[in-house]
Amino acid sequence: MSNTKWTIDNAHSEVAFKVKHMMISTVTGYFNDFSANIESDGDDFKNAKIEFSAAIDSINTKNSDRDAHLKSDDFFNAEAYPEMKFTSSSFDGETLVGMLTIRDVTREVELDVDFNGIAVDPYGQTKAGFEISGKINRKDFNLTWSAVTEAGSVVVSDSVKIIVDAQFTKQEA
Numbered sequence: 001m002s003n004t005k006w007t008i009d010n011a012h013s014e015v016a017f018k019v020k021h022m023m024i025s026t027v028t029g030y031f032n033d034f035s036a037n038i039e040s041d042g043d044d045f046k047n048a049k050i051e052f053s054a055a056i057d058s059i060n061t062k063n064s065d066r067d068a069h070l071k072s073d074d075f076f077n078a079e080a081y082p083e084m085k086f087t088s089s090s091f092d093g094e095t096l097v098g099m100l101t102i103r104d105v106t107r108e109v110e111l112d113v114d115f116n117g118i119a120v121d122p123y124g125q126t127k128a129g130f131e132i133s134g135k136i137n138r139k140d141f142n143l144t145w146s147a148v149t150e151a152g153s154v155v156v157s158d159s160v161k162i163i164v165d166a167q168f169t170k171q172e173a
Contacts, residue, residue, distance in 0.1 A: 003039055003041060004039070004040050004041070004170060004171075005037065005038070005039055006037065006038040006040065006168035006169065006170055006171065007035075007036075007037055007168060007169055007171055008034070008035060008036035008037070008166055008167070008169075009167045009168060009169050010034070010035075012127075012167040013034075013036075013164070013166045014030060014164070014165050015031045015034050015054055015164050016028055016029065016030050016031075016162075016163045016164070016165075017029050017030075017160050017161060017162055017163070018160070018161040018163065019138075019156060019157055019159075019160050019161070020156075020157035020159070021155065022155055023157065027061055027066075028061070029059055029060060029061035029067075029070070030059070030060045030061075031054035031055065031056075031059060031060075031084070032055075032058040032059075032060050033055035033057070033058035034052065034053065034054040034055070034058070035052070035053055036050065036052040036053075036166065036168070037050070037051050038050050038128075038168055043118060044093055045091060045093065045115060045128070046091060046093050047090065047091060047092075048088070048091050049088060050087075050088035050091065050096065051086070051087050051088070052086040052087075053083050053084065053085045054083065054084045055082060055083060056071060056077075056078035056081065056082055056083065056084060057071060057078045057082060059071060059076070059078075069145075074144075075138075075143045075145055076102070076143065077103060080103075081102070081103045081104065083101075084100070084101065084102050085101045086098050086099070086100045086109075087099050089108070091113070093115065094112065094113055095110055095111070095112065095113065096110070096111040096112075096113050096132065097109070097110050097111075100136070100141075102141035102142075102143065103141055103142045103143070105140065105141045107140055107141065109134060109136060111132050111133065111134035111162065112132070112133050112134060113131070114130065114131040114132075115128070115129075116128075116129035116130060116131065117129060125169050125170070126169070126170035127167050127169055127170070128167070128168045128170070129165075129166070129167050129168075130164070130166045130167075131163075131164070131165055131166075132162070132163075132164040132165075132166065133161065133162060133164070134161075134162050135159055135160065135161055135162070136159075136160050136162065137158050137159060137160070138156075138158055138159075138160050139158050
């Protein structure tokens with residue numbers, strides 16, 4: 001079977017993260033500028049090669065002061081490290097394993113994948129949908145800023161949930 005290429009449909013996809021704030025609420029953020037490609041040998045996407053990148057400068061938590069703090073050297077350092085990248089090493093249909101690079105750190109991560117199937121849209125384009133989720137420890141990637149409240153609560157938890165809803169468009173040969 002020939003190799004099929006798929007490109008993310010940004011208008012129908014979102015890349016989000018969730019982190020506990022003061023251990024009592026959750027803040028959600030998004031990357032507005034991202035790209036991803038898949039190369040697969042079959043429609044089940046097993047062993048597909050998946051590449052993803054997001055522009056750190058496009059971070060959006062609906063609070064400009066917080067966004068500026070996240071882009072600073074306390075967290076992502078968007079100036080020195082403008083991109084977050086992921087390259088897959090394996091995909092068995094449910095678990096996606098690959099190397100995630102944030103700042104100057106590259107580590108292997110495992111993400112859970114729900115493949116929602118393939119459909120043809122009203123314009124004749126073939127689409128594939130995925131829900132991808134996982135957790136990372138931000139401190140593993142040198143996102144080390146830390147503060148505690150007067151009561152001793154951590155302001156930002158170390159555990160970060162990653163949630164990606166992705167729709168890909170099949171590229172015609």
